[in-house]
Amino acid sequence: MSAETPFFIPRLSIIGLGLIGCSWAKGLRVRGCVGEVLGYDRNLDSMQEALNSGIIDRISSDLAAAVAGADLVIISVPILAVRQVLQEIAPHLAAHAVITDVGSVKGSVADDVAAVFGADFPRFVLGHPIAGSERSGVSAADENLYVRHKVIITPQPHTDKTALRLVRRAWRAVEADVESMDVVHHDEVLAATSHLPHLMAYSLVDTLANTHENKEIFNYAAGGFRDFTRIAASSPVMWRDIFSANKTQILKTLDLFTHDLHFLRAAIEADDTTTVMGVLTRAKVARDHFSKILARRAYVEPMKTASVTYIASPSGALTGTFRVPGDKSISHRSIMLGSLAEGTTEVTGFLEGEDSLATLQAFRDMGVVIEGPHRGRVTIHGVGLHGLQPPPGPLYLGNSGTSMRLLAGLMAGQTFDVEMSGDASLSKRPMGRVADPLKRMGAVVDTADGGRPPIKVHGAGKLTGIHYDLPMASAQVKSCVLLAGLYAEGETSVTEPAPTRDHTERMLKGFGYDVQVNGNTVTLRSGGKLTATNIDVPADISSAAFFMVGASIAEGSDITLEHVGMNPTRDGIINILRAMGGNIEVLNPREVGGEPVADIRIRSARLKGIHIPEDQVPLAIDEFPALFIAAACAEGETILTGAEELRVKESDRIQVMIDGLTTLGVQAEGTADGAIIQGLGHSGLLGGGEVISHGDHRIAMSFAMASLRASSAITILDCANVATSFPGFVDLANNAGLELDVLTTKA
Ligand SMILES: O=C(O)C1=C[C@@H](OP(=O)(O)O)[C@@H](O)[C@H](O)C1
Numbered sequence: 001m002s003a004e005t006p007f008f009i010p011r012l013s014i015i016g017l018g019l020i021g022c023s024w025a026k027g028l029r030v031r032g033c034v035g036e037v038l039g040y041d042r043n044l045d046s047m048q049e050a051l052n053s054g055i056i057d058r059i060s061s062d063l064a065a066a067v068a069g070a071d072l073v074i075i076s077v078p079i080l081a082v083r084q085v086l087q088e089i090a091p092h093l094a095a096h097a098v099i100t101d102v103g104s105v106k107g108s109v110a111d112d113v114a115a116v117f118g119a120d121f122p123r124f125v126l127g128h129p130i131a132g133s134e135r136s137g138v139s140a141a142d143e144n145l146y147v148r149h150k151v152i153i154t155p156q157p158h159t160d161k162t163a164l165r166l167v168r169r170a171w172r173a174v175e176a177d178v179e180s181m182d183v184v185h186h187d188e189v190l191a192a193t194s195h196l197p198h199l200m201a202y203s204l205v206d207t208l209a210n211t212h213e214n215k216e217i218f219n220y221a222a223g224g225f226r227d228f229t230r231i232a233a234s235s236p237v238m239w240r241d242i243f244s245a246n247k248t249q250i251l252k253t254l255d256l257f258t259h260d261l262h263f264l265r266a267a268i269e270a271d272d273t274t275t276v277m278g279v280l281t282r283a284k285v286a287r288d289h290f291s292k293i294l295a296r297r298a299y300v301e302p303m304k305t306a307s308v309t310y311i312a313s314p315s316g317a318l319t320g321t322f323r324v325p326g327d328k329s330i331s332h333r334s335i336m337l338g339s340l341a342e343g344t345t346e347v348t349g350f351l352e353g354e355d356s357l358a359t360l361q362a363f364r365d366m367g368v369v370i371e372g373p374h375r376g377r378v379t380i381h382g383v384g385l386h387g388l389q390p391p392p393g394p395l396y397l398g399n400s401g402t403s404m405r406l407l408a409g410l411m412a413g414q415t416f417d418v419e420m421s422g423d424a425s426l427s428k429r430p431m432g433r434v435a436d437p438l439k440r441m442g443a444v445v446d447t448a449d450g451g452r453p454p455i456k457v458h459g460a461g462k463l464t465g466i467h468y469d470l471p472m473a474s475a476q477v478k479s480c481v482l483l484a485g486l487y488a489e490g491e492t493s494v495t496e497p498a499p500t501r502d503h504t505e506r507m508l509k510g511f512g513y514d515v516q517v518n519g520n521t522v523t524l525r526s527g528g529k530l531t532a533t534n535i536d537v538p539a540d541i542s543s544a545a546f547f548m549v550g551a552s553i554a555e556g557s558d559i560t561l562e563h564v565g566m567n568p569t570r571d572g573i574i575n576i577l578r579a580m581g582g583n584i585e586v587l588n589p590r591e592v593g594g595e596p597v598a599d600i601r602i603r604s605a606r607l608k609g610i611h612i613p614e615d616q617v618p619l620a621i622d623e624f625p626a627l628f629i630a631a632a633c634a635e636g637e638t639i640l641t642g643a644e645e646l647r648v649k650e651s652d653r654i655q656v657m658i659d660g661l662t663t664l665g666v667q668a669e670g671t672a673d674g675a676i677i678q679g680l681g682h683s684g685l686l687g688g689g690e691v692i693s694h695g696d697h698r699i700a701m702s703f704a705m706a707s708l709r710a711s712s713a714i715t716i717l718d719c720a721n722v723a724t725s726f727p728g729f730v731d732l733a734n735n736a737g738l739e740l741d742v743l744t745t746k747a
């Protein structure tokens with residue numbers, strides 16, 4: 001790509017000397033991008049003011065003089081005055097002149113241009129800066145008004161490319177972010193995001209001003225009133241014109257809004273607090289994350305995440321007693337089953353990480369009223385097995401494989417179509433493993449090339465129960481088939497090659513559903529119902545694992561992790577660390593809501609390398625990145641086999657860990673289904689250096705723990721996804737004894 005030449009407009013003309021046009025001209029002038037600036041306004045005072053403040057160089061006596069010889073003409077008059085202005089300037093424009101406008105409605109200006117210059121006029125570029133304020137006039141002009149603000153250009157098929165480039169560059173010169181959209185779409189979007197809110201603000205103030213207690217009302221009208229109605233102080237002429245120029249689109253959104261307002265009114269009248277809560281919780285979440293919103297209620301687009309780097313400096317021991325966040329697997333399932341239950345489910349200890357929040361949002365998008373999360377507490381107003389509604393757009397599941405695979409099973413049983421997509425990592429992960437058994441049950445499921453997301457599950461198909469022999473040890477696939485089985489005719493059963501986490505089976509039973517477990521086979525029949533219950537989510541043993549490894553490798557460490565889930569299908573990390581010589585005590589074992597829980601005390605130990613028993617692999621499947629760090633610090637060789645599943649997690653966890661360990665000076669090699677790691681021994685230190693987590697939360701946290709035994713700092717790139725499973729990791733780790741610094745750059 002060649003660099004752009006410096007941008008310069010020899011002669012600029014602004015018609016309409018208000019805030020928008022003057023701010024653009026002033027911005028160009030301050031940045032040395034214009035020669036002469038001519039200006040015209042019907043109001044003589046405005047012209048004089050613009051001249052006095054140096055925004056324009058010459059006052060023009062009429063429109064003809066104002067555009068004579070201009071290279072770029074900016075029309076910035078009220079929308080309904082545009083046509084008349086164009087008629088007046090048309091005969092006087094230079095042959096090369098490019099014209100642009102700044103109006104909030106593009107369809108009506110496009111019509112005006114066609115009426116005056118002809119349908120294919122190439123040198124008019126329709127534009128709209130999304131900046132401005134309730135202030136107006138020359139005196140409010142601000143050369144930085146557009147810095148990092150969006151400007152929407154709405155090119156038409158006949159718009160000349162050079163003219164387009166000129167206008168884009170003129171906006172970029174004042175540091176605006178220029179985007180393109182088609183005319184109709186622009187007017188639809190603006191009707192909803194700008195025109196309707198202005199209409200409502202004007203109307204509310206007018207209603208209140210007309211009541212006879214208006215003085216009283218305005219005396220006490222602070223807070224909500226002031227925030228909501230700030231925009232009613234904007235220019236009435238401008239808004240009168242916008243309301244009429246974008247009439248069709250505005251009326252469309254207004255009707256939708258009026259309908260929803262009546263719905264809310266009816267719910268309040270009927271004391272239907274659940275419905276009211278549904279509207280308010282959905283709206284609050286939407287408002288909190290409004291940049292994610294494209295459709296009316298759903299999140300369909302990922303937020304651009306910032307890039308996060310950890311600098312992990314060498315540190316001493318880990319100490320203290322603390323609790324890591326809630327179990328991710330159980331949190332996902334609590335939302336799913338709570339939503340499909342009859343009655344209200346209260347969840348405590350819910351993981352407020354991005355993965356489980358993606359599941360929560362998916363159910364909100366399908367009409368379930370969910371309150372919270374607030375300090376791990378979530379209240380789910382179940383809609384029953386057949387109560388989900390079609391979401392307004394695709395379900396966006398971020399980084400979360402569990403959400404996508406379990407939901408695939410549930411969606412196969414619905415009467416509507418659902419599309420599910422995810423971030424770059426999830427988009428590479430295999431979904432054929434769930435699509436295959438679902439198709440055998442009669443579901444219609446499409447995936448993208450190679451069985452990857454997005455995945456589309458078509459509703460209304462009739463499912464039939466199957467027996468499925470799992471080709472791999474995967475709790476996600478097992479759960480997917482069982483959840484589809486809730487909707488399949490007859491019996492559904494799954495046999496797994498080795499035990500995997502059984503939270504789905506346990507939780508179904510907790511919700512009163514009949515599930516038979518016989519050896520490695522789980523069976524259920526459709527036709528039952530889920531009855532709401534309360535769920536206490538224990539701390540996630542997979543998050544605890546980082547601290548177990550950290551405390552084991554850092555001399556002098558002594559920590560106690562509280563309320564950790566000890567489900568026997570998850571405790572591989574404890575068995576493996578103990579086999580390596582780890583010093584782990586399980587204290588106060590108890591059962592909470594159908595799941596075993598305990599406090600775990602870990603003290604540093606002289607670890608030794610082992611061949612990890614293959615039967616432990618599925619029981620510690622998420623803990624291998626951390627275990628690789630333990631192996632690197634152990635005496636002798638550690639061999640891992642039977643773990644090919646690690647290659648299809650959020651990253652290829654075998655390759656990414658081997659790459660990082662090699663950077664830190666460890667001899668390690670990957671094999672097809674595992675790794676061989678030569679430990680540095682008890683007194684050995686890892687080196688420092690830069691490792692890449694490839695957006696994989698568990699890789700990032702594992703290398704953070706490695707710094708406890710490093711000779712110099714480890715820089716870990718791409719750590720934003722730690723938030724998917726372990727919000728608050730950095731603070732908790734630093735309080736326990738790590739030295740982690742975080743560098744965040746905006747995306
Ligand atoms: O069912 C679950 O909650 C999970 C199952 C495992 O995935 P697989 O089923 O792909 O092994 C695990 O890696 C994941 O973190 C959570």
Ligand SMILES: C=C(OP(=O)(O)O)C(=O)O
Nearest residue numbers: 399400401402403622649
């Ligand atoms: C594999 C993991 O999660 P998921 O499959 O849900 O993305 C994990 O958390 O390590």
